[in-house]
Amino acid sequence: MPEMTNDLFRAGRHSRYFNHTRSYSLFSRVRMIAWILAVLQTAWILVDWLLLPEDVSSTIAYGRIVASVSCLALGLWFSHPYRLEISLMRLLLLVLVLTVFQSWSNWVLIEQGLGSEILAGYAFFPFMIITMLAIFALTIVEVVGFAVFVILVELVNQLWRGEFGLVNGLNDLWLLAVLGCIAGWASVNQLSMLLVLYRQATRDPLTGLANRRQVMAQLDGDIKDAHEQNKPLSVLLFDLDKFKSFNDNYGHAAGDLVLKQFAKILRDGAKRKMDLAGRFGGEEFLVILPDTDQSGAVKIANAVRDGCHNQTLKVPTGEEVSFRTSIGIAVLGDKTEGRTRFLQRADDALYAAKNGGRDRYVVAPPS
Template sequence: MPEFMNDLFSAGKHSRYFNHTRSYGLFSRVRTIAWILAILQTAWILVDWLLLPEDVSSTIAYGRILASLSCLALGIWFSHPYRLEISLIRLLLLVLVLTIFQTWSNFILIGHGLESEVLAGYAFFPFMIITMLAIFPLTILEVTGFAVFVILVELVTQLWTGKFGVVAGLNDLWLLAVLGCIAGWASVNQLSMLLVLYRQATRDPLTGLANRRQVMDQLDGDIKDARELNQPLSVLLFDLDKFKSFNDNHGHAAGDLVLKQFARILKDNAKRKVDLAGRFGGEEFLMVLPGMNEADAVQVADAVRQGCHNTRVKVPTGEEVSFSTSIGIAVLHDKDEDRTRLLQRADEALYAAKDGGRDRYVVAPKSERTE
């Protein structure tokens, strides 16, 4: 539970793979809302023309057109949909566009002796902005930041217009605070559901590591990034030594305990956010280490092997047992090498480690390209 609450409080604990998923969700929702607002802002010019004096409606029309164009630009901004920081900037820009238009239109209306409260489409702006946050899967820190910003803008506006301290102004601030709490709850609840669904779809239920499908998908992306950024990439393939015999002697319940303990060792050694440890199938595991060269990958492999030596598992019979692992290491040297060939080399190195006596690692030779 504490770990889950940390995930809801801040994105600092999220893996980059989950952040990719959340980033695309934010990106698609900001884009949809931006398109809708671009249409509504333009259509509202007709309402202003019916309700406002001609000189005021003409002035505000320019602001609405500029806001519509800004929303349109956000709607057609398709780059980097999987980068979380860019998606959050998109949302911030959307909030800023609406806030700036609201503040500027209030300035125009008050300058002409008009009250925004009696005009359609103006007084509700801060409430619309803060309620809109409920649509997005945000952490507690993120939604709090957005909500506080909107409330502070309303507070400054009230101080500027002399509305602060009167009943109507206090009611608006109170309502914004209540809506902020409701929107925040809904937004964090969305993040919670997204986390649960993501983990169900991508994690091995026994060990909690990434499942085979997740590892394969992310390995494809990491290989692509390694090529584009000209960075190394290492893959470690693990096999628990004589695990079938262990299950036959101690039972599958004991085997599950060993698998869970080995998963903890892998987690402890996948120290960077970009590192991914997963269950490849049965007693085989895989670790993907983007940006890591052969020497560093060997250190990780040896740390995992030593971690097994230092661990004993108490099985249901009360007996404490030990276990070891064989490891195949493959480093992406050939930028044209695909996932299949990279894993094949890691598998060949793993079998060489097992044939060499187990409880060791072997580094695969560089890939030989065939013409």
């Protein structure tokens, strides 16, 4: 429970792999809403012509066209859908477009001396914006930030209109706060559901590490990034020594305890947010180390070996047991090397380590 609460509070604890997933969710929803608003803002010009004097409706129409074009531009902004900071910026820009149009249209209507009954029809944007937050999977900190911004803008507008402290103004602020709490609850629930689904789809149920599908998908992306950015990328392939014999001697329950403990050692060794440790299959594990050269990979391999040496487990039979691992290390080669060849070199190095006496690492020759 504390771990889930921390994950919902702010994004600092999220892995970059989950951030990719959440970023794309934000990107797709902002784009969809931006397109809808671009159409509605343009269509509402007809309503303005029916309700407002001709000169005022023309002025408001120009503002709606600018807002529509801005929303259309957001909808056509396709770059970097997997970068969380860019997706949050998209959402902020959408909120700013709506907030600026609402403040500006209110100013135009007041300057023209139109009555409050007309102004009320153009003051719903804060309520729409704060309710719209329920559509997105946001952390508690993000929801509070957006809601406070919208409420502060409304407060400034009320001060400018001379409505602050009046019954209607206080009612609006109270309603915004209530809607913010409801929308925030829905938004954080969406984030919670996304986290649960993501973990079910990408984690190995026994060890809690990434499953093979997630490892392969992320490795493809990391290889592409390493080639494009000309940065090193290393992988460590692990195999628990004589694990089949261990299961035969102590039972599969004892083997599961070893797998769980070894997963903990891997998490302690590869603890940067960009690192990914996963169960590759059976007693094989893979660790992906972006922006890590051979010396960095060897350092982590030694840390994992030391972790195994320092660990003993009491198995269900009551015996104290230990375990060891062999490691194959490969550093990504030139831009022609893909995932298959990269993993094959790590696998060859792993077998060389096992054939060389086990409980050691071997670095694959450069590609």
